[in-house]
Amino acid sequence: MKQRPGTVVRLATPLKAWAQRFAVFLLIGATFFLMLLGKVDTVVVERARIAVLDAVAPILNVASRPVASINQAFDEAQQLASLRAQNLALQEEVRRLAGWYQEAQRLSDENRSLRGLLNLVPDPQYRTIGARVVGDQGGTYVRSVLVAAGSRDGIRKNQAALTGAGLAGRVVEVGWRAGRILLITDINSRIPVMVGQARDRAVLAGNNSEHPELLYLAPGTSISPGDRVVTSGHGGIFPAGLPVGIVVAVSDQGVRVRPFADWSHMEFLQLVDYELPHLLQPLTNGAAVVNP
């Protein structure tokens, strides 16, 4: 690989300079082309995203563990400081919840008997898949997390992702061993929900802030801070009744919701494997189809 000075170099130098100048325009053009492609064609872009996701998932899976340990250590140190106060608060809460437990038992029994009276079709059952969060992108332009579970673990597109406290997001990309969850705070997230005791229908729309807003509320609905927001199950993607958040502000600018999900302790997510057998499979002879 010795360099031979001579005609080759003399010819190549201006050619190289020209190529370099041309490369700038080529790359700028390519950037605009990619922007258009990202807007227009989602299939190719999604495949590329999934390929990158699958490729880096093992690295992220290993690298995220020490980060998780460090975070845990910080958390524990913080909790030690407020142990006494927390203990008192928890005891108080246990007393309060004991009353609620009795109430819930009574309502559950009553609900079952009323459903029996009405001969109501039981809600479809669902199972959950646990997945470790290995990547977190809380940027200005996107709110999503990466999980170390993919199609080999039974993850499918559009599954709901739950933290212990409530809905966190929805599966948007699935690779073989990794998946991306679009959080409900992302600007592209739209979740059909029901609000308050009146169960008014609305759409929860993310806006890249901590507080997503409610859209498409029917006129005349009265919503006040403190109302619970749960998934409505419309669209057949999510089960109905998954807890989402609580209304914190009602103003002319819109209704803001604080999600139940605790973004700062999101180490694992539960993915809800849910499908509506009665919608997807036609009934035969009026008898219920048993899922194989």
Added chain:
Amino acid sequence: MEQVSLWHRLDMVARGLAPLAITFLLMLATVLPTRAPDIAPVMPALVLTAVYYWAIFRPDLLPLWLAFVLGVLHDLLTGAPLGLGAAVLLTAYFAVATQRRFFAHATFAMLWVGFVLVAAMALTVEWVFGSLLQLRLIDPLETLLRYAATIAAYPCLAWLFGRAQQAFLR
């Protein structure tokens, strides 16, 4: 003799990959879950800083097209609108490339000042195209905060890159 020169060449290639490897690792670091949602939006733009540094000191090892590839990878990895990262890194790289004479003899303070300007351009491009691609005006406050964090983190990162350069490339 042949054996030695082969190993030597492999060693040179491996060392030459250092800028790219460091930039790539920083990109992975930006997506690691910090579980600090208050800090996440104002995380310094690590990849931008790395591309700025290597574009000045070793443009032969991190050419323009690699910056472009890194930008696209960044978008694919983070789920950001496609082309956004490429636009940001190309802007920074191009700004450095056109002012190479200024950067060639710059002191550390001058490099920092240069970065203040280049990062401002790059993040403005990010904000404009980010807003266009999302079809809505994005709150500029977060970008401003991220800009401040990025500038503040520059000396620390530049020192790290300098150490890496001395270790691998001298």
